[in-house]
Amino acid sequence: MEKLLKELQHADLQRQTRRHFLQTTGFGLGALGLGSLLGSCSTSSAETVGAPDVANARIPQFLPKAKRVIYIHMAGAPSQLELFDYKPELVKYHGKDCPAEFLEGKKFAFIQGVPKMLGPQGKFAQYGQSGAWMSDYVPYLQTVADEITFLKAMHTDQFNHAPAQLLMHTGSARLGRPSLGAWSVYGLGSENQNLPGFIVLASGGQQPDAGKSVYGSGFLPSVYQGVQCRTGGDPVLYVSDPSGMNRDMRKQTIEAINEINRQTYEEVQDPEILTRISQYEMAFRMQMSVPEVMDVSKEPQFILDMYGVEPGEGTFAMNCLLARKLVENDVRFVQLFDWGWDGHGTSKDHNVEGGLRQKCRESDQPIAALIKDLKMRGLLEETLIIWGAEFGRTPMQENRNGLVMPFMGRDHHLDAFTMWMAGGGVKQGFSHGETDELGYYGTKNRVHVHDLQATILHLMGFNHEKFTYPFQGRNFRLTDTEGKVVKEIVA
């Protein structure tokens, strides 16, 4: 009964928006006073106060195929034409003017006038039983070709990094929506009580362009937001105790703070206070668990060799190894960001020749190692790995300001790009979608960002049309009003 009352009260408070406030004040101060009086009279004991329970799962519509997700986002967007989307025709067009039909009514981030076409820079061949096309940029990934499902005809609506990243992760190019990871933890719950359910690891020297919003919780309670851990040094800043403070003292401090917070909650009934209380408790537990799970010094040498890491490094390779450890400890959603894939051709590091090769050298081996490592631990078939970026790159060479660029580069492209998935319920050794002979448009089985999101939720057991959260008077979903599950890739 008490639980029921609490629920009712909680629901009531959630509806207390500005509109209600104005409505209530319409009845005068007396009604306002009465409202707050009624609001606080039912909660008598501190014990009934609890945060929105992160461990509490909603019931999926279907049997989940993926229990956990590792989402590898290559921020900046690598060129699909150098890695996976093999276009021999483009070789013939190399150096020729771009056909007018590709340019009519189109807007690009940087391309102006009539650019030249740019042939593929990688050497392509087919690998595995499935005959997957891959280039010599990714020699290690070739060895796991038969684990992967490629989506060759992805497309998006946004050609700038930040909005495109937001669209990819939150389903909307504008701020304020929960991210895929937040939805996942909200849906399936957090399993390991000593670790956040949604952990973010970033590498490449910069954060993704869209900032923390790509792993935020939007209008979901903030317990569902991604917690970013640092790769080198203290994984979470200020989580370890300062010298002179022991664990008992820390415990007493946190208990005292939480007690004060509880009292405040009883007074003002703001559910975010409950989130704060639970975050304090989580932080206290994380003091023990996080350093332990982030410590790779106990890993055998051959595992470190496989990923190509040295303990103490803060690299993408290290993040892959950490992702495996986190997933092994039942963290629901691990988000990796790696910055530096924006190959416009503007500098030695940002192009589709040497620069892209270097980024591939840093990431190819650990990604293949991650797939192999998860597989031998029996985790791959329960864990969905997603690899991709916010968009793709043009078959034309970039001509920023109408000039010839110092390096081979390609501009942002939203009509066709490649993503891949492995593990958790997708087909092994499969390719879905085709692009035209120059790799400009998807010609068959195109997959929009919303379709991808619908498919990911489907793999986790959720019908994306029914998996909603009420906010500001309507039910919101990750895919908003769109999205179609790509059933063809589901194993």
Added chain:
Amino acid sequence: MFYTLLQASSWAIFIGRFHPALVHFPIGFLLIGALLEIGRRTGKINVSESSIRFILLISAIGATVACICGYLLSLGGGYDAKLLDNHMWQGIGVAVFAWIAWLIKSDGFGGRIPFASVIYLPAFLLATILTLTAGHDGGSLTHGQGYLTQYTPEPFRGMAGMPPLEEKAEEIKPIADVQNAVVYNDIVQPILQARCAQCHNQSKQKGDLRVDQLAFLLKGGEGGPALIPGKGAESDMIKRCLLDESDDDHMPPKGKPQLTTDQITLISWWIDQGAPADKKVADLKANEAVTPALASLGEGAAPGLKKGAVKQESAIAGMKVKPASDQAIAALKKAGLIVNTLSQDQNLLEVSAVNAPNFDDKQMDLLKSVSQQIAWLKLGDTKITDAALEQIGTFPNLNKLHLEHTVVTDKGVAALKGLKFLEYINVVDTKVGDAGLKDLATMKGLRSVYVWRSAVTDSAVAQVGRQNPALQIVSGFNEAAVAEFLKAGDTTATKGVTKKL
């Protein structure tokens, strides 16, 4: 008039379908009657003539009713005409001779029939023999000719002059050289034989359709041609395969073995290319969708590929159980276990001890109350031993089991053999050895076993893997395998090896 009325009415088919059930009564009664008659005449048993007379009467009535039902069933059509004709007249013969035998013995008529005592035994004998032959032909009509003796073992096979036993029809043999396989003969026809021919063959032609020859497919059945060359997606056979399984027009009918997505893709691709009778795979244009499907036909296709490319629902996908009691779930949660409901309407549970590293055999009793509901159980990194597996072996609907980093051994694993829905088991870093792996391999439903860092030897993995190609045994790797893996990067710039499909 009456005939057309019957044919049009669903009553005819409704009553007709009772034929296969009713027909067994006269068969049984007549045989019992014959046995009693023999027993009586040899003086072995003491039974009155009136008993046998009564049995003859109900045999005759039963045979007559079965004949009527059988006739109504035959109106539905789709049977081999000659075989059906034989079956019908033999069936009528059974009824007629049963009536004659009864009439001779009956008080009212027996005396008035000339040579009654001479006719009685032959009539009875004929009725009995015809029962057997009619029954056999009926079986052939239902199951197809040759069904009874299809699996005659040697040496009887040789004695009877039958050809050697062929591979089981439902299993589609891998093709040694996919590129040189004739699409229709080597790929399409074996699929049709395995999945369609049971009801669409020479002797049984449901919907007037036969699939054993290309000409019959083109001719089609009641609903028109089964395929339109060049138009896979518009061909009736493809459309029916793709309908929802619950749809009345879906083929194969609900409950029968279904075609896989790959098989449908292959047939549709062949039709798209004009449904040629003699073209090889290499002669036709492969597309993106059919490439993996073709690859899955080959010998030695990666086991993972076979499993992945073919759509495979979990064995518990449609399972429904009673919901677990709230108290039971609360008790599990109190012990630190995570309890999640797997999906709506099924009431199956996932239970995980990730937050209860001290979980041990004594606490296993907690799980008893949800033994029907547990489908996924994670007890990795806990203190359980073989004793816990004894209990786990009694969870009938268990589908996934995590035992990694525990001290379980072969003895415990042996207790799991009866779990018929188990598809996944993880014994990474346990004491399970070769005997345990062999025990696990006997489980028909099991799809993947993870044995890295257990006591299972590489030779056992290889051996069991050869014997059970459908089972994925993942043994992980060691320093040497990693060194091999690292070589992949050595030749970054020069590598251009195209691995053939």
